[in-house]
Amino acid sequence: MTRIKVHAALACALADHGVDTLFGLAGDANLFFIDYFIREKAGTYVAAAHEAGAVLMAGGFASVSGRVGVATVTHGPALTNTVTALAENVRSRTPLVLIAGDTPSAEKENLQDIDQQPVVAPTGAGFEPVRSPETIADDLAVATRRALTERRPVVLNVPVQYQWADIDYRPAALRVAGPQALAPDPKVLDQAMGILAYAKRPIVLAGRGATAPGAREALLHLAERIGAPVATTLKARDLFRGDPYDLGIFGNLSHQVASEAIEQSDCVIAFGASLNKWTTMSGTLLAGKKVIHCDTDPAALGRLSPFDVAVLGDARTVAETILAWLDEAAIAPSSFRSERLGQELAGYRPAFRDHGTAGTVDLRALLLRLEQEVPRDRVLVTDGGQYIFDTLRLLHVENPSSYVHTVNFGSIGLGMGSAIGASFAAPGRPVLLITGDGGFTLGGLTEFNTAVRHGIDLIVVVCNNHCYGPEYVHFESRNMSPALSLFDWPDFAPVAQALGGTGLTVRNARDLDLLPEAIARRDGPLLIDAKLDPARVEPEREPRTR
Numbered sequence: 001m002t003r004i005k006v007h008a009a010l011a012c013a014l015a016d017h018g019v020d021t022l023f024g025l026a027g028d029a030n031l032f033f034i035d036y037f038i039r040e041k042a043g044t045y046v047a048a049a050h051e052a053g054a055v056l057m058a059g060g061f062a063s064v065s066g067r068v069g070v071a072t073v074t075h076g077p078a079l080t081n082t083v084t085a086l087a088e089n090v091r092s093r094t095p096l097v098l099i100a101g102d103t104p105s106a107e108k109e110n111l112q113d114i115d116q117q118p119v120v121a122p123t124g125a126g127f128e129p130v131r132s133p134e135t136i137a138d139d140l141a142v143a144t145r146r147a148l149t150e151r152r153p154v155v156l157n158v159p160v161q162y163q164w165a166d167i168d169y170r171p172a173a174l175r176v177a178g179p180q181a182l183a184p185d186p187k188v189l190d191q192a193m194g195i196l197a198y199a200k201r202p203i204v205l206a207g208r209g210a211t212a213p214g215a216r217e218a219l220l221h222l223a224e225r226i227g228a229p230v231a232t233t234l235k236a237r238d239l240f241r242g243d244p245y246d247l248g249i250f251g252n253l254s255h256q257v258a259s260e261a262i263e264q265s266d267c268v269i270a271f272g273a274s275l276n277k278w279t280t281m282s283g284t285l286l287a288g289k290k291v292i293h294c295d296t297d298p299a300a301l302g303r304l305s306p307f308d309v310a311v312l313g314d315a316r317t318v319a320e321t322i323l324a325w326l327d328e329a330a331i332a333p334s335s336f337r338s339e340r341l342g343q344e345l346a347g348y349r350p351a352f353r354d355h356g357t358a359g360t361v362d363l364r365a366l367l368l369r370l371e372q373e374v375p376r377d378r379v380l381v382t383d384g385g386q387y388i389f390d391t392l393r394l395l396h397v398e399n400p401s402s403y404v405h406t407v408n409f410g411s412i413g414l415g416m417g418s419a420i421g422a423s424f425a426a427p428g429r430p431v432l433l434i435t436g437d438g439g440f441t442l443g444g445l446t447e448f449n450t451a452v453r454h455g456i457d458l459i460v461v462v463c464n465n466h467c468y469g470p471e472y473v474h475f476e477s478r479n480m481s482p483a484l485s486l487f488d489w490p491d492f493a494p495v496a497q498a499l500g501g502t503g504l505t506v507r508n509a510r511d512l513d514l515l516p517e518a519i520a521r522r523d524g525p526l527l528i529d530a531k532l533d534p535a536r537v538e539p540e541r542e543p544r545t546r
């Protein structure tokens with residue numbers, strides 16, 4: 001037990017929980033604690049330019065590392081600036097603690113006073129007030145435990161007047177149960193076996209809830225055993241990369257060969273997937289098929305989509321148990337993993353018509369070149385906009401945790417903060433951020449220099465059609481002038497240079513040949529301003545190859 005100030009105790013408590021990286025923006029109510037964390041605890045502190053950036057960074061860090069992300073802001077407008085970022089992280093189910101200072105409770109006319117709990121409530125984040133100076137370590141432990149077990153951001157509200165109070169510091173234990181196997185009920189599994197035994201064309205589908213260690217191998221064994229191709233949701237993208245029967249994404253982003261296989265299938269066994277409207281294409285992809293839905297969360301089973309059998313259990317244990325039962329009952333595999341399907345998958349190449357002109361590059365040509373040129377161990381972060389559909393189809397990662405999805409709240413402009421945070425969870429690996437010009441000007445510009453200051457290996461690709469894509473399409477579809485959606489931005493490459501990074505402008509297909517050298521020679525944030533045609537913003541269906 002040591003006698004220290006509350007701000008020091010907060011820094012010690014963070015370090016005692018293994019937190020080594022803190023994202024924030026300093027003000028009256030958190031500056032001494034940040035200073036102590038850096039000086040006395042050798043913590044890494046990332047100073048964001050906007051509070052939204054700080055929270056997004058903590059979210060990106062948590063998403064890639066699998067650890068709790070921690071951010072800090074001061075009171076009043078600093079907290080209101082985080083609302084969208086909190087809502088995003090609630091919807092992505094990211095464990096995150098936001099340490100927010102609060103104005104002195106005794107002070108009547110503090111300009112920055114605002115009732116914090118009602119500010120946070122509609123975002124869906126949790127709220128934990130620090131009860132007294134003496135309980136600060138315990139209250140942080142409660143907030144952290146809640147963030148990890150409830151899988152959402154929790155705001156820890158720290159009254160500013162506590163900062164310099166002396167307390168007896170004692171580390172508080174973080175009581176969080178580790179991951180564990182959850183075995184299925186044999187009676188329920190028996191029903192699932194009844195379906196699998198008769199399935200002629202089953203598919204094994206994995207969501208982000210099926211990406212725990214060991215799950216991939218168990219699901220692939222199961223798939224092989226029942227003769228099923230494998231597929232994932234968007235958020236579990238590339239989990240089965242390398243398997244010859246990997247269909248890729250199941251849903252509205254499926255490629256042509258996968259779509260055909262999904263259409264023919266008569267049974268889907270889904271693990272850790274919510275079966276939302278994008279995965280099921282509003283239910284149409286599961287219609288007429290038998291559905292076995294497996295998840296560790298009883299509330300997830302059947303929440304968004306009907307099932308024939310709902311199995312409570314973790315992906316690995318359920319898959320391994322089914323495998324053992326299949327062998328015991330000597331059930332033969334289906335023939336859906338046919339040689340023909342394997343050949344079609346091996347031979348599949350994305351097909352598209354190149355709409356590039358002398359002054360614009362085709363989005364798909366750009367993305368396919370990036371797929372080739374950006375090192376494979378990249379982390380991929382997408383902002384929001386029309387370009388996202390092609391981006392998610394054509395760019396790949398080595399495993400699902402290397403992909404950060406930032407449009408869970410449908411907001412543009414959240415990619416840059418998330419990308420910076422992700423980089424701190426993936427040292428030595430490049431982070432590739434794909435953003436629109438609207439998203440970049442809304443949220444990316446603000447933090448580009450933060451990436452420069454911290455020497456981050458970041459490649460920002462601005463899909464610059466100098467317009468708000470969906471708004472352009474709305475106007476055009478009603479034969480109205482799209483003028484309101486068009487923007488005469490400055491070139492972004494010199495802007496990136498002025499902010500301390502490097503910039504490259506890609507004006508047409510020929511300029512794509514500049515990418516390899518620019519990417520190879522990068523030594524800090526690199527921005528690629530790719531000029532696209534606003535009239536070509538809508539994703540096209542893949543032309544049929546057969």
Ligand SMILES: Cc1ncc(C[n+]2csc(CCOP(=O)(O)OP(=O)(O)O)c2C)c(N)n1
Pocket residue numbers: 384385386387388410411412413435436437438439440463465467468469470471537
């Ligand atoms: C915070 C926020 N403000 C406004 C919108 C509405 N909106 C949706 S897409 C979009 C424009 C996106 O433009 P850009 O980033 O250039 O990508 P594009 O669609 O043109 O490819 C806007 C303004 C939004 N989704 N989020």
